[in-house]
Amino acid sequence: MxxxxxxxxxxxxxxxxxxxxxxxxxxxxxxxxxxxxxSSLAANPVLSSWLAxxxxxTVTIFSGKVEYGQGVWTALAQIAAEELxxxxxxITVAPVSTDGSPDEGVTSGSLSIQHSGSALRQAxxxxxxxxxxxxxSKLRTAPTALTVDDGQILxxxxxxxxxxxxxxxxxxxxxxAGAPVPVKPPGRWSVAGRSAPRIDLPDKVTGRPRFLHxxxxxxxxxxxxxxxxxLAAELLSTGDPTLxxxxxxxxxxxxxxxxxxxxxxxxxxxxxxxxxxxxxxxxSLPDDGDLKRFLLSSPAEEVPVESxxxxxxxxxxxxxxxxxxxxxxxxxxxMAPSCAIARWDGEAVTVWSHSQGVFALRDAIAAGLGxxxxxxxxxxxxxxxxxxxxxxxxxxxxxxxxxxxxxGRPVRVLWSRADEMGWAPLGPAMxxxxxxxxxxxxxxxxWRQDVWSNGFIGRPGRGGEPRLLAxxxxxGGRPMPPAPDGPPTGAMGxxxxxxxxxxxxxxxxxxxxxxxxxxxxxxxRSLGAFLNxxxxxxxxxxxxxxxxxxxxxxxxxxxxxxxxxxxxxxxAALAGWAGxxxxxxxxxxxxxxxxxxxAGYCAAVxxxxxENDVRVRRLWLAVDVGTVINPDGVVNQVEGxxxxxxxxxxxxxxxxxxxxITSVNWDTYPVLRFTEVPGVAVRIVAAPxxxxxxxxxxxxxxxxxxxGNALADATGTRVRDLPLTREQVIRAIERS
Amino acid sequence: MEQQELxxxxxxEAHTLTAxxxxxxxDVLRAGLGLAGPRFxxxxxxxxxxxxxxxxxxxxxxxxPAWAAEGTTVTTVEGLRDGGRLHPVQQAFLDEQAAQCGYCxxxxxxxxxALLAANPAPAEQEVREALDGNLCRCGVHGRIVAAVLxxxxxxxxxxxxx
Numbered sequence: 001m002x003x004x005x006x007x008x009x010x011x012x013x014x015x016x017x018x019x020x021x022x023x024x025x026x027x028x029x030x031x032x033x034x035x036x037x038x039s040s041l042a043a044n045p046v047l048s049s050w051l052a053x054x055x056x057x058t059v060t061i062f063s064g065k066v067e068y069g070q071g072v073w074t075a076l077a078q079i080a081a082e083e084l085x086x087x088x089x090x091i092t093v094a095p096v097s098t099d100g101s102p103d104e105g106v107t108s109g110s111l112s113i114q115h116s117g118s119a120l121r122q123a124x125x126x127x128x129x130x131x132x133x134x135x136x137s138k139l140r141t142a143p144t145a146l147t148v149d150d151g152q153i154l155x156x157x158x159x160x161x162x163x164x165x166x167x168x169x170x171x172x173x174x175x176x177a178g179a180p181v182p183v184k185p186p187g188r189w190s191v192a193g194r195s196a197p198r199i200d201l202p203d204k205v206t207g208r209p210r211f212l213h214x215x216x217x218x219x220x221x222x223x224x225x226x227x228x229x230x231l232a233a234e235l236l237s238t239g240d241p242t243l244x245x246x247x248x249x250x251x252x253x254x255x256x257x258x259x260x261x262x263x264x265x266x267x268x269x270x271x272x273x274x275x276x277x278x279x280x281x282x283x284s285l286p287d288d289g290d291l292k293r294f295l296l297s298s299p300a301e302e303v304p305v306e307s308x309x310x311x312x313x314x315x316x317x318x319x320x321x322x323x324x325x326x327x328x329x330x331x332x333x334x335m336a337p338s339c340a341i342a343r344w345d346g347e348a349v350t351v352w353s354h355s356q357g358v359f360a361l362r363d364a365i366a367a368g369l370g371x372x373x374x375x376x377x378x379x380x381x382x383x384x385x386x387x388x389x390x391x392x393x394x395x396x397x398x399x400x401x402x403x404x405x406x407x408g409r410p411v412r413v414l415w416s417r418a419d420e421m422g423w424a425p426l427g428p429a430m431x432x433x434x435x436x437x438x439x440x441x442x443x444x445x446x447w448r449q450d451v452w453s454n455g456f457i458g459r460p461g462r463g464g465e466p467r468l469l470a471x472x473x474x475x476g477g478r479p480m481p482p483a484p485d486g487p488p489t490g491a492m493g494x495x496x497x498x499x500x501x502x503x504x505x506x507x508x509x510x511x512x513x514x515x516x517x518x519x520x521x522x523x524x525r526s527l528g529a530f531l532n533x534x535x536x537x538x539x540x541x542x543x544x545x546x547x548x549x550x551x552x553x554x555x556x557x558x559x560x561x562x563x564x565x566x567x568x569x570x571x572a573a574l575a576g577w578a579g580x581x582x583x584x585x586x587x588x589x590x591x592x593x594x595x596x597x598x599a600g601y602c603a604a605v606x607x608x609x610x611e612n613d614v615r616v617r618r619l620w621l622a623v624d625v626g627t628v629i630n631p632d633g634v635v636n637q638v639e640g641x642x643x644x645x646x647x648x649x650x651x652x653x654x655x656x657x658x659x660x661i662t663s664v665n666w667d668t669y670p671v672l673r674f675t676e677v678p679g680v681a682v683r684i685v686a687a688p689x690x691x692x693x694x695x696x697x698x699x700x701x702x703x704x705x706x707x708g709n710a711l712a713d714a715t716g717t718r719v720r721d722l723p724l725t726r727e728q729v730i731r732a733i734e735r736s
Numbered sequence: 737m738e739q740q741e742l743x744x745x746x747x748x749e750a751h752t753l754t755a756x757x758x759x760x761x762x763d764v765l766r767a768g769l770g771l772a773g774p775r776f777x778x779x780x781x782x783x784x785x786x787x788x789x790x791x792x793x794x795x796x797x798x799x800x801p802a803w804a805a806e807g808t809t810v811t812t813v814e815g816l817r818d819g820g821r822l823h824p825v826q827q828a829f830l831d832e833q834a835a836q837c838g839y840c841x842x843x844x845x846x847x848x849x850a851l852l853a854a855n856p857a858p859a860e861q862e863v864r865e866a867l868d869g870n871l872c873r874c875g876v877h878g879r880i881v882a883a884v885l886x887x888x889x890x891x892x893x894x895x896x897x898x
Contacts, residue, residue, distance in 0.1 A: 201835055385839065641875065
């Protein structure tokens, strides 16, 4: 059950800018020197694997990146429409499938616009050149004499009678991309760079079937998995409950499930099977009330992340501070429980999944079950919002295992809410220990940061393991090995954003990856950045207080990057920082980070009222995400990230007893509600000519930090353990 | 399972269905009538993704037994539009781009439509309170509240409650 190692995301030094990144001339954006710089296109070079023209006047684009509410399909359609010179409504985005889509790895890391966007842009530019060459040949003129208006070929501004639609012949785009050609500069954009309505929303506001959960295939039956009653449990006997004759029970080791003609029948049968089954349960979990002890006492691998030693500077420290910050395990808590459909036809299996990485899922299913990957096809269909590696891939394997019992018949598996909350991978609990020294002038001269966490890089295939839940339950299966954490950099895994972006002469950052994984962990939106930025930015306020400095001025004094300075100044201006009111129980705080140390910039200011509860009233954010394709899409992502981060920071904590997760529904895992969410104002700081960065994860850390600092401002007490609840405030007051 | 006849008017059309009286109304709507708008989220009436309007009130349908729906009038998100025209709340959701993943959207729209039918000019706090039984995990709350207020402002006064 091993896979060939998949390529990890490249370290920051190896990152290549997208085409034309630094161009600000009015002409075309300078193309990159070689196709290799456009990684997705280099890996999938045939133009027809990116777009297809129909004689009816539409363009279908193919991407390996999936839509899960982040609006990426709309942005990709804008990029294609722009480069082809066609109207946006002519563009359709094809569903992602291992059968026909370019393999662009996983949709994660806020990289879709860089990866898929740059590839589509170049593929469309080259397709346009191919079409213009064909037109020029027919018209006996030079391609440079021709222009395009919504697909119509013009010569000297007049119609030629030719169009993309008349020129498109089968096979025309079945050619490998050549050396990169110039693409349009943002200054000449008319479709990209402007807010466009999301192409998926009309279906969603009218209730038209769109989600995988709505898909009904001919002859489909319904499966339910009966999960063990504990994270570590062995099935002793099924107890042979009496079931209706049209229900199939599937057992393989400790994997137990049912297949029935309707979902209601499957659910009833699953309850009977669960009641009759006998298990041996092992108490395998740590004390959820003492996560610090769990994190600091578990065996761990210690890896240096960053070491910039300057002992002379460090020796100038006159004040040394140390503090520890923690976060609990966090759940994805998607609105929909995971769902999948699978069908076996002889040796071949077809899967429908809302996985964020259909290619990795295909390979993991094949490796896990000893199949030839060529016989496994995975089609993507939309699920509810995904915020990282949730249960989608695991549900797909469940469906495959249950469908094996009824060959030729599609079987749909839907997880229960309790299974979604109790069995999907979680974002790991973390501890960051920070220590810093200030010189007599109040400047930071030395900083050390140690981060303890389970790994975040636990998606299917990572570390050469299929990493699908049910594999551990099958006869002969073995427990899932602890999640890897990616290359030890300030951009990856638990140490994402553990390297402060401030000018600090003496700096050391160390990762402590836990080598046991009692609770399964994997990627959750922003990975380690959520805690690291909360810790660094809380600590910055604590240091500013030592130095007797205003929090905003203290940050600016340690920054040299003008884009960083700009977002902090803009957020402070938006919030009226300088004139903020001073009232009892009301506090203001700031938080800042450049995501991964190399992507989008975000600064946040929070207003927190600490009365009977911790109430975040308002948030002001300024972001710089480089060149923007869909401004409203960016604002929507930043607003949503800010509200989700507020919920994580003030409410959320996965609870468990010694055997199982106990926060298995919305009453035991409360998230922020309509009456509780803050008002959010977002300003995009223009960054003409700068490369596109993602926007979906940049708010997570800065918002949590701003809230923490505002709470300290409101109460006079520093709370370093998330979530920032009333109980934590009382505990912190008692300790101080 | 015991099956019974169920008489229910859904989106203006009278249906006589055969259903397990103890099954949730959500199953009747999705599996029985093929309506995709009401969505399964939790099964305990805690998230609002399955909301429909039953005799004028927005209710969760995942924990509403089919037998209790006997003789009722049910409106799902599919039934809100007036011929080819979107309900003002649906239109405002598009205008404000008030969604991300869209899984909670139909339940939220239904709850908002029921609110505006009962209270055509709600204050912002009333909108928030009316939607407090609906969870949104993507964090689109601000846009949703803005959309509902916009729909209320646009709604011709005296429009019949649906």
